[in-house]
Amino acid sequence: xxxxxxxxxxxxxxxxxxxxxxxxxxxxxxxxxxxxxxxxxxxxxxxxxxxxxxxxxxxxxxxxxxxxxxxxxxxxxxxxxxxxxxxxxxxxxxxxxxxxxxxxxxxxxxxxxxxxxxxxxxxxxxxxxxxxxxxxxxxxxxxxxxxxxxxxxxxxxxxxxxxxxxxxxxxxxxxxxxxxxxxxxxxxxxxxxxxxxxxxxxxxxxxxxxxxxxxxxxxxxxxxxxxxxxxxxxxxxxxxxxxxxxxxxxxxxxxxxxxxxxxxxxxxxxxxxxxxxxxxxxxxx
Amino acid sequence: xxxxxxxxxxxxxxxxxxxxxxxxxxxxxxxxxxxxxxxxxxxxxxxxxxxxxxxxxxxxxxxxxxxxxxxxxxxxxxxxxxxxxxxxxxxxxxxxxxxxxxxxxxxxxxxxxxxxxxxxxxxxxxxxxxxxxxxxxxxxxxxxxxxxxxxxxxxxxxxxxxxxxxxxxxxxxxxxxxxxxxxxxxxxxxxxxxxxxxxxxxxxxxxxxxxxxxxxxxxxxxxxxxxxxxxxxxxxxxxxxxxxxxxxxxxxxxxxxxxxxxxxxxxxxxxxxxxxxxxxxxxxx
Numbered sequence: 001x002x003x004x005x006x007x008x009x010x011x012x013x014x015x016x017x018x019x020x021x022x023x024x025x026x027x028x029x030x031x032x033x034x035x036x037x038x039x040x041x042x043x044x045x046x047x048x049x050x051x052x053x054x055x056x057x058x059x060x061x062x063x064x065x066x067x068x069x070x071x072x073x074x075x076x077x078x079x080x081x082x083x084x085x086x087x088x089x090x091x092x093x094x095x096x097x098x099x100x101x102x103x104x105x106x107x108x109x110x111x112x113x114x115x116x117x118x119x120x121x122x123x124x125x126x127x128x129x130x131x132x133x134x135x136x137x138x139x140x141x142x143x144x145x146x147x148x149x150x151x152x153x154x155x156x157x158x159x160x161x162x163x164x165x166x167x168x169x170x171x172x173x174x175x176x177x178x179x180x181x182x183x184x185x186x187x188x189x190x191x192x193x194x195x196x197x198x199x200x201x202x203x204x205x206x207x208x209x210x211x212x213x214x215x216x217x218x219x220x221x222x223x224x225x226x227x228x229x230x231x232x233x234x235x236x237x238x239x240x241x242x243x244x245x246x247x248x249x250x251x252x253x254x255x256x257x258x259x260x261x262x263x264x265x266x267x268x269x270x271x272x273x274x275x276x277x278x279x280x281x282x283x284x285x
Numbered sequence: 286x287x288x289x290x291x292x293x294x295x296x297x298x299x300x301x302x303x304x305x306x307x308x309x310x311x312x313x314x315x316x317x318x319x320x321x322x323x324x325x326x327x328x329x330x331x332x333x334x335x336x337x338x339x340x341x342x343x344x345x346x347x348x349x350x351x352x353x354x355x356x357x358x359x360x361x362x363x364x365x366x367x368x369x370x371x372x373x374x375x376x377x378x379x380x381x382x383x384x385x386x387x388x389x390x391x392x393x394x395x396x397x398x399x400x401x402x403x404x405x406x407x408x409x410x411x412x413x414x415x416x417x418x419x420x421x422x423x424x425x426x427x428x429x430x431x432x433x434x435x436x437x438x439x440x441x442x443x444x445x446x447x448x449x450x451x452x453x454x455x456x457x458x459x460x461x462x463x464x465x466x467x468x469x470x471x472x473x474x475x476x477x478x479x480x481x482x483x484x485x486x487x488x489x490x491x492x493x494x495x496x497x498x499x500x501x502x503x504x505x506x507x508x509x510x511x512x513x514x515x516x517x518x519x520x521x522x523x524x525x526x527x528x529x530x531x532x533x534x535x536x537x538x539x540x541x542x543x544x545x546x547x548x549x550x551x552x553x554x555x556x557x558x559x560x561x562x563x564x565x566x567x568x569x570x
Contacts, residue, residue, distance in 0.1 A: 006301070014327030016291070018301035042299030059480070062557065195344070195508045221506060221514035221557075223480045228513015229506035259557040267552030272347065272506075272544040 007038055007046075009053050011196060011226040017053070019043060019224075025120045030112035032164040037120040043224060045121050047088055049113065049159055055088045057123050059223035064124070065260035066220040066268065067232055068094035071153045071186045072101070073253075073265065074236075074245050078152040079103070082180070084140035084168065085190075086157035087113030093127030095155070097255055104133050105149070107140040109164050141167045144176040152182050156189035161200060169204050174211045184238040191217060191231035194275045201231060205282035208235040216241050217275070217283050218268040220259070242266055292323055292331075294338050296481060296511040302338070304328060304509075310405045315397035317449040322405040328509060330406050332373055334398065334444055340373045342408050344508035349409070350545035351505040351553065352517055353379035356438045356471045357386070358538075358550065359521075359530050363437040364388070367465070369425035369453065370475075371442035372398035378412030380440070382540055389418050390436070392425040394449050426452045429461040437467050441474035446485060454489050459496045469523040476502060476516035479560045486516065490567035493520040501526050502560070502568050503553040505544070527551055
């Protein structure tokens with residue numbers, strides 16, 4: 001018997017990314033989205049939500065290094081961290097490596113994502129068993145509206161602004177995020193692609209700019225997302241992502257990273273002219 | 286009648302990049318390779334050699350800015366530039382914008398690429414009509430072996446090391462490149478992907494390291510190449526790509542770029558740890 005299975009992520013109606021499937025490990029449909037875990041050829045295990053690639057074992061370190069370590073090395077003493085989304089566990093895994101962090105609360109809306117990753121992608125989800133992690137299955141929008149806790153760093157590790165993640169790109173949400181950050185708090189959010197989704201970036205940054213005194217965009221290379229160049233937003237009450245970053249703290253932490261380093265931290269805030277032009281007035285890079 | 290045409294670039298046997306085709310403008314087979322020009326949906330006109338995407342109108346500025354302006358802003362007075370390959374004309378277009386450059390020799394092996402681009406992709410190929418460009422249809426390997434001319438900057442704008450470009454990744458070629466560079470000359474070469482082709486990067490850098498006193502790798506984001514993060518090598522007889530780069534010269538040039546700027550120049554030499562580790566001893570970044 002011959003089988004040639006591929007999974008394809010379509011972008012609009014003009015681009016497709018196809019990955020060779022070795023085996024479908026899990027396929028489910030939750031209240032919020034479809035959830036698939038696939039053993040691929042060439043990229044290890046892969047999580048897809050609503051048909052979009054979220055994580056692969058091969059390159060997840062790039063995304064998780066860059067979403068977690070940039071804010072956590074800018075903030076001089078991050079103790080309490082909140083993650084909204086991030087059901088695969090990779091962001092939590094990187095957050096709790098920081099010695100100063102003694103509590104990482106994570107609010108993920110979809111239990112099916114967490115359960116599937118715990119079972120099939122322990123490379124990321126194993127971190128969710130760590131005692132520093134306080135995992136809440138629930139609505140992140142509701143959580144930030146209702147909580148009385150304050151966090152030093154909030155990481156919005158969301159999917160695209162369709163489906164369950166849509167409110168995570170809105171102003172009401174970020175007003176609540178602002179309110180549950182400490183006076184020197186930082187929020188970093190999944191910020192889409194400058195090549196294909198500059199309008200989403202504009203919209204998200206307009207929201208952030210209306211709430212935070214400082215907003216930045218930084219980029220990294222994601223292997224398995226359409227367009228490769230991927231972005232995070234960095235919004236801050238006090239700290240500047242480069243001027244308040246002391247490169248020595250990276251070495252002093254004695255943490256080893258596969259993607260992140262001091263120079264990558266600084267270089268990530270250097271954006272191409274076409275991005276700077278499109279986001280003029282919305283970012284302080 | 287319904288037609289749904291796509292063109293797909295396969296990477297090994299586990300990845301495919303598919304682009305929606307509006308119209309096939311040209312399909313030919315030269316002595317060296319197949320040559321296709323396609324009007325795509327979403328990426329404008331696209332050139333493919335042997336089925337691999339070379340250039341699209343949508344993102345070619347990123348590649349051409351980064352291959353040309355990095356060496357030309359490091360070298361303090363580049364007058365004579367040699368391009369090996371680069372048949373689409375985009376690299377030549379950026380080279381001749383530098384006021385100091387009074388002669389750009391380009392040696393492209395495949396007349397069919399040049400002719401197809403002149404006819405269908407004037408956005409890049411129009412530059413080949415400029416009087417500063419001396420276009421030679423011929424073998425770049427033979428050219429650098431036989432020429433008695435000296436060049437300030439040589440740009441190896443090649444396809445992958447299969448087919449006609451294979452000798453452009455070898456030691457004999459780079460010994461000849463060294464010999465036809467001036468005493469402070471720089472050579473920049475298409476350097477493949479750190480995600481998918483780190484072995485080719487290692488091999489190319491080993492060759493360069495055997496010939497040049499200083500070797501570096503720098504990266505940028507290419508929208509339409511597999512993996513996104515793409516690299517150029519920078520090998521130099523004298524100049525350091527950052528320490529000898531004066532950011533002021535970019536503004537003084539009064540040139541406008543869609544991708545390149547002073548910070549991108551510097552940030553491009555910041556590499557992720559997994560790349561630094563794999564290339565340890567081969568690069569001076």
